[in-house]
Amino acid sequence: MQEALATIDMKLKPGDTQKFYFTASDLPPFSKPSMPKYNTAKVDRKGRPVLNKDKKQVYEKGYVDAAKGMEQILWERRIFKCHRSSLDFDFKFIRDA
Numbered sequence: 001m002q003e004a005l006a007t008i009d010m011k012l013k014p015g016d017t018q019k020f021y022f023t024a025s026d027l028p029p030f031s032k033p034s035m036p037k038y039n040t041a042k043v044d045r046k047g048r049p050v051l052n053k054d055k056k057q058v059y060e061k062g063y064v065d066a067a068k069g070m071e072q073i074l075w076e077r078r079i080f081k082c083h084r085s086s087l088d089f090d091f092k093f094i095r096d097a
Contacts, residue, residue, distance in 0.1 A: 012076050020073065022063045029063060029072050038062040 012018055028035045042050040042058045050058045074080035 011078050018073070018076060019068075021065060021067050024064050026063070029069070030075055031071065032063075036060055036062045037064055 022029075024037070027033075028037070039059045039062045042060055044050055052058055068076075071080055
């Protein structure tokens with residue numbers, strides 16, 4: 001069974017307040033939509049923890065409390081547009097007419 005995907009507009013509307021860091025209620029960055037919300041321990045295909053050369057567990061960094069980059073801030077303000085074609089990103093600034 002296929003689930004319906006909802007489209008959520010993260011971009012600011014007049015009167016909204018913009019934060020320069022990600023909060024728990026935010027969606028992931030537009031450039032990394034699969035990024036975890038919180039730091040997550042990496043595991044291999046068999047479910048075992050991934051260790052670095054110092055035998056310490058490896059974590060994938062989450063986006064909550066991380067600073068937003070310039071592209072994310074401009075994208076939320078509807079000034080910056082990202083066109084995805086295959087694996088390449090084509091970033092363009094939107095100019096008001």
